[in-house]
Amino acid sequence: MTQPPNQSIPAHPPRGGENTRFDPSLGELVGIMWQRRGVALISFAVVLVLAAIVMGQWQPRYRAVAEVGITGHVQGGQTADEGALQGRAVLVSAQEIETLIAEMKSRDVLSAAAAVLRGDGVWAGQGDKASNAMMAFWDGVFGGDNAEAMSAVSTSATPVSEAQLIDRLRAGLEAKRIGNAAVIEVTYQSASAGLSATVLQAILESHVWWREGRQKQYLRRQLQEATTQYQAAQVELEQHEESLMRWQRDASMFDPEEAKLMLARIYALDEQAEQVGRELATARIALAERQDGQKLSDLLAMSDVARNPIVSQLAARFDGLRSEYVTLDQRYGPKHPVMQSKTRELDDLRAELLSAAQRAAERANRDLERVALEAAESLKLLRQQRGEWQNRMAARHDRIQGQAGLLRAVEAARAQVIELGRQTQTLQRDLVAFRGDVEILRPAMVPATAEFPTRRDLWLMAVLAAIFGAVVAAMLRHYFDQTIDDDFQPETGLGIRLYARIPDMTAPNMQVVGANAGREAVGHLAVLMRIIRQGKPQPADGVDQAQVIAMASAVSGEGKSHLARSLAGVLAGFGARVLVLNADLHDPDPDTDTAVTGDITAVLSGTCVIADAMGRDALRGFDHLGAKFPVPGNLATGLIESGLGDLIAALRPNYDHIIVDTPPILSVADAMIVMRHADVRLFAVRCGHSKRRDMGHAMDQLRAVGIVPDGVIMNGERPRPAYGVARPTSAPTEQMS
Known part of the structure; x- marks a missing residue:
């Protein structure tokens, strides 16, 4: 049987400290890890296995380092040393450094380096040793991660395309400026220590050769252009001299006086x-x-x-x-x-x-x-x-x-x-007497050690990542266990009876179960409200008073506003006069009729009568009264505390049920003020969303002021058929009344 709303419910705290905040100390963290040791061990093992698989494909990388210096501008063939002897400083801008780095990674330079590395003078004349060195070269360039290219190396004289080789050379090459000096540090990474130095030296020499050749070509073009201009100037001088002689011959002498x-x-x-x-x-x-x-x-x-x-x-x-x-x-x-x-x-x-x-x-x-x-x-x-x-x-x-x-x-x-x-x-x-403006200051040397990370570093990071993953998995498991599910028992966890279980209407299997499950659950809640109202003693004056139902929740998003309107629609379908009163002045009612001139804020402040602020849901057959605009916190609380009791007292004779939609309990204190004027106090929770600590905190606040909810409504529960077998959502017309 349903407990009457006037009967008190023993207020015992929930078990397991569910009303405490989730802020564990170090000792509690150790306890949580031991409690969730299964999840922690599985996460630790999974991370280690994945790390072992990844490290099985890992190859150490060796980085060869060299330095290239810029000696000055090539202007008229003058070098930096000659300019310094003449007392002129050679300045190199950042743009010139970036241009030099881009030239070093250009296709022309890398193509020349690839031609040298393919055997023209590197491993020539060494027989099987040259073949083995060639295989090591391709293995180092491609890093051993391209089986197709490696097989092509062993079966063809031209194993890979030049574009592919240039892309791999460019991928391993890095260059950057050292401080503010005109010096560039060039590095090359490879799976082989000796090969990285060989490739880097070939790239540097190819770049110096290519740059000097381009500068010489530029000087040759300048010389050719200057020679052409010199010859044209000589012809022009002869023409002007001939014109002057002809004019002097034709003109007479001039007397200065x-x-x-x-x-x-x-x-x-x-x-x-x-x-x-x-x-x-x-x-x-x-x-x-x-x-x-x-x-x-x-x-x-x-x-x-x-x-x-x-x-x-x-x-x-x-x-x-x-x-x-x-x-x-x-x-x-x-x-x-x-x-x-x-x-x-x-x-x-x-x-x-x-x-x-x-x-x-x-x-x-x-x-x-x-x-x-x-x-x-x-x-x-x-x-x-x-x-x-x-x-x-x-x-x-x-x-x-x-x-x-x-x-x-x-x-x-x-x-x-x-x-x-x-x-x-x-x-x-x-x-x-040409001398280029770029020279190799430090040639490439064979690196002695591999680059970070090595296999030892990777194993250490894998262990640390596994430990961190285990801790995170245990904490997440413990955190999400704080969220209630379909098996949550309100009487055990909160000390409050369960009034209704409302299925999740948006679940994927609702089309199979049918939309009747949601209506049946709300109908059961409506019948329960009618039974509670009928069991209430009649007043001495014989005037029937409305039943005030307060719908509250710990936080927002529990679905209490939707439940209030669904319950009002079902009660109105039973022929009762129902009013939905939105007492949340902080969040305006989205269903407020725009044609209505006033709202509940104006009614509570005395600037509007109730009839001018009342709206009507013609489709579901109930009235609603709410706010159109949000009200600041202190002002809203004052209006609720001073005027809501009189408003409910004035509305009681006109309705059978008044359903009050309250603000979240943990957000503002308005909900506790509203629930003091209610005959039936309902506490809405949502499966998969409501936290045990939030519900416990809300119940502590209510019990502190002497308010205990009459029942809990579990919203968003996994839907199930009411009579075991799902029925079609459509029914014959003659069966509907």
């Missing part, structure tokens, strides 16, 4: 032109002023008009008559016959004076026009003469410049011939 005389004549013409220009401008301005002035006073103001005899006589008579007129006007007045006679006489004299002044002005204007015309003609003539002298001087300057250009061209061609001749002689001397 001629340029000064021509320049003085041009300056004189410029001065005369400037003077005539001023006269012309003066005449034109005077003529313009005469044309503008037509009054008598303006005409008399002109000097040449005023000096005219007739005009001067008439002007004197006019002045005297006007003075007399002024005197009579003061005596008689303007209407007197004498004044009228004087007025007519004065007007006649004025008209005669104006006519005479105009005739004199016209005569003076004609004189000014004649002067302006003569000045314009003189200015035009002066400018024409200056242009002619300017052209003559420019022509003379061009002739002088042409001669100077030819002289400069001859001098430049002669200097180029001299420079190219000196460069050609220098390159010829450099080619004769």
Whole structure:
């Protein structure tokens, strides 16, 4: 029978210290190793066997070492020693060192070394000894790990391709710079000590020979190019000299004083032109002023008009008559016959004076026009003469410049011939006295010992790896034994009864067993909840109150939210009014209806009524209430502690079952607050996921506040058919209600 939720369950601690943290000391580690000695011994033996198999194929490697030095740049054949004697330092950059290393591993160098190693002078003329040495060479190059190549060596004159041999030589060759010096350390690894030194020396000598040959070829190309340029410069010099002689023969002699005389004549013409220009401008301005002035006073103001005899006589008579007129006007007045006679006489004299002044002005204007015309003609003539002298001087300057250009061209061609001749002689001397920029400072020596690791080192590492593997295997076995499985007994391990076993719906054999197994398990749990509710005493007021079911777990990922909704769906299918209340304010409810304006956070804080925050799962037939957005820890705990009890009390009369989804117990304290308001407290665990220490820790926290779960729900159990034989998931339509 199922124990009522009000009945207390004895709180005894789980066995074996399952509620302790997995942090063993050295003594406990020894105990764990002894407890798991079978796994440790098997792991130790397996690692040693694998190491023996691997070391059976292992061959020691010998490394030959040599040193190559860079003596300097090959520029004009000058070596580093000669440069040092002349006081010039030879600098080698890191790029040049890397280039030299790349050249040493190039195909051309390794191909030349392979040609030497194939017998051209290495083992020639030694009969069977040469054949044995050749076999040892191929065995050392290929490391004894290529049976096909070794068989080809013994049956063919050309055992392997050149590309394959070059790749093997490049694989064993290593080169690096020593410190900051212009010295390269070159090493070669092989399965044979003598062969490694032989191959390394052949590669070094081939590299030196190849580099010197390429540098000599470069000098020869430079010499050929310099010789070609020298011959072309000689031809060009002859052409320029011939052009200069031809020009000097055709051109006349130049007087050094001629340029000064021509320049003085041009300056004189410029001065005369400037003077005539001023006269012309003066005449034109005077003529313009005469044309503008037509009054008598303006005409008399002109000097040449005023000096005219007739005009001067008439002007004197006019002045005297006007003075007399002024005197009579003061005596008689303007209407007197004498004044009228004087007025007519004065007007006649004025008209005669104006006519005479105009005739004199016209005569003076004609004189000014004649002067302006003569000045314009003189200015035009002066400018024409200056242009002619300017052209003559420019022509003379061009002739002088042409001669100077030819002289400069001859001098430049002669200097180029001299420079190219000196460069050609220098390159010829450099080619004769050539010395390369790379030399072998330390030849390859036969290595005395094999490289790390040797067989002894490998066996020591194998033993250490076997010991480490045994310890790791034992610890992993002990660690994973902390995870519960299908055989876990809640009453024995936690002191709590088992209410339901929920199969793993995602297991591979669920298609065989059928999805009915999961629904049957949840249905059994739903029936158990209904029985517990029916066994609860009725309240005194006769008002039916809802059953509050709290679904808790130690950590997240136990499947309690899925179980809460599955249980709500089954209870709703029985015709009950069910509400799923998500009390985890830290993790918002993913099934919260987006059309709902509020959430449980707003309800607990008093800013929203319950009806506005309630959602409905129309497919499964239950209501749900949850948070839309996460709430910080302290604020969430305060809301749960202050408002959840009142919220559940307000919801109890409206529902038959209220399933509360709580936060993980080990994460926050909200779960313990929620479980205090529940009628039935369920503790969800998950097979293959829940740890015994986590469950024990969670139970310790619950017991510390006086809360004991009523039952355990094992989620994710291995599925099995309810009645022994799996049935098809589909049923006839007439059998479904």
